[in-house]
Amino acid sequence: MIKRLLLALVLLASTLHAEIILPKVIGSGMVLQRESQAAIWGSADPGEAITISCSWLNKPINVKAGADGNWLAKLKTGQAGGPHTIKLTSSNSIELEDVLFGEVWLDSGQSNMEMPIAPVSSAYTGIKDWESELATADYPQIRLFQVGNIASKEPQKDVQPGVLIYGVKVPPCKWQNCTPETVKHFSSTAYFFARKLHKDLGVPIGIIDASWGGTAIEPWIGKKHLSQAGFDEIARKGEDKPDQPNARGISSRLYNGMIAPLMPFTLKGAIWYQGESNQARPQTYKRLMQAMIADWRDGFKSDLSFYYVQIAPFTYKQNAAYLREQQLQALSIRKSGMVVTTDIGDLKDIHPKNKQEVGRRLALQALANDYGMKVACDGPRLKVMEIKDSKAILHFDHVGGGLTVYGGDELKDFEIAGADKKFVKASATIVGDKLVVGAPEVKQPVAVRYAFSSQATGSLMNKDGLPASPFRTDDWK
Missing domain, CATH: 2.60.40.10 (Immunoglobulins)
Known part of the structure; x- marks a missing residue:
């Protein structure tokens, strides 16, 4: 029996x-x-x-x-x-x-990437013209996939709906046609990026949103790549902490719960809007970006293009110019591009509402660099400074149709210093594709800074409407 x-x-x-x-x-x-x-x-x-x-x-x-x-x-x-x-x-x-079949992109980052079109909470109060934008957001060939917000101690095989934070609706974690209803709680920046690509390329666009407000960059990087990049202590941080779905502040846990489960889905590239949570400790941000991009390229088994947004002006307690400088320096990473937002920030709101222009500028990077379209995608970028008499002459790349002023009739937010390292307010004049910068107090200039503070909204752009990144010519502490 x-x-x-x-x-x-x-x-x-x-x-x-x-x-x-x-x-x-x-x-x-x-x-x-x-x-x-x-x-x-x-x-x-x-x-x-x-x-x-x-x-x-x-x-x-x-x-x-x-x-x-x-x-x-x-x-x-x-x-x-x-x-x-x-x-x-x-x-x-x-x-x-x-x-x-079409073009597939991943978006990620913290609150300015997660911020949806419609108002959902006191944190996310709706983008500019949100009602009219939502009413016309009907694009059957733009497909949306939203990853749930979830942290994990170990890399996961699949994404989950996750936890509810900041009023963003817990997503179904499935592909959906873009409609006013499905895009309401989706990343507004990613939507405008996808919309621009769809209209200009005339092909289907798939956009995968894996973003979470209030997060630093370290949780988005896998433990292995953190260690390989020399961040062993950061990689080990939180090893003794429990496996909690809302542990968004622990290194590698968002990579494990929200990025690793998507690998190796075949992508064209990724867009990234983050940095606010790292601005108080900016010194290693470029290296962390290098580690993250290398990590994602390995995991997705693709030489992904990577375009990111420089953080906007805001009344931070520390000088956010140093974080912006790290973001500017990260342009040395192969196949990367950066969007400058000095002209579209809001000093009273860490979540500026003009996400239409952020998404458009990110799309310009892709259109120019990935799809071969002859469009301007970068603002003026300092190339070299020379000293003539008592003036600093600044030469730029990416001048486009020429240099111009925004936000008034005169250039502002320039400072100049001599060997004493004491900066004073400077005047700046456009002369062709160059700037002439000086101040009566500084007879022998050594260094120039532009928009090098948390709140500076800048004044220099090219005639294509793309602003110059804040910069400095010195490396003084």
Whole structure:
């Protein structure tokens, strides 16, 4: 009797198979990167054979789950368009419908990236013209995927709806067409970025939002890359802390819960708006950005383009110019670009409401650098300073149609110093593609600073309407 029971259990076990399981980001309505080898993955029984049939391919793709039950396949995608279907068959069958080919981007960062279009709380009170923007946000070929806010002690295999903070609705973690309803709680900056790309390129856009307000950069970097970049102490921080979904301040935990589960989804690039939570300790920010970008490029198995936003003027207690300087220096990172926001900040609100222009400027970076469009994407950037008599002559790159003034009739926020390192207010005059800077008190200039304070709103841009980054020519403490 016992032998028969054991035999029956063995026979029953042999007929049971774990079903194919897909991560949430692999689903109906998704956008796959056009003309690429797009990754899809999941889990099944170890050794289980899986057949993947794609409506645009002549032959099915066969893969087998590894000893750990995980499998991965690369799908050769074609030109922009759709809809397409993908059918996965093994012990069960899954059919993904309404799949488009287009351009896929990830957005991340803290509150200025997370800030939705509509007002949802005292922290997020709605962007400029939010009602009219929301009413017209109907773009069936812009697809939105919103990752839930969740921290994790270990890298996760899938994203989760997460916790409710700052009034942002807990997302369904699935691909959705962009409509006034689905985009209401979505990143406004990312939406305007996607909208500009969609209109200018005329192709479907997939945008994955993984952002969380009030977060520093360290939680967005995996432990391995923090250590490799020389941040061993930071990497170990919080090892003794419990695994809590709202532990957004602990190193690597947002990477584990919100970024790692998306890997290796095939992306064109990423956009990043963060820095406010690091402005009081700016010295290592460039190195942290290098570590994060290297981490994400490794995990997504792609040489991602990476465009980011320099923090806007605000009444910080410490001088945020040093954080902006680190962000400016991060332009040395390959395939990166930076958006300057000195002209569109709000000294009374750390969350400026003109997210339309932030998203547009980020899109200009992508259009110029990734899609070969002849559009200006950078404001004037200091190239070199020379001293002539009692004046400092500043030469710039990215002058576009020429240098000009914004916010008044005269250039402001310039300072100049001699060897005594005492800065005084300076006058600045545009002469062709150069600036001539001086002050009567400084007979022998040594250094110039521009908009080098937390609150400075600047005054210099090019005639393409893109402002110059704050800068200094010295490295004095």
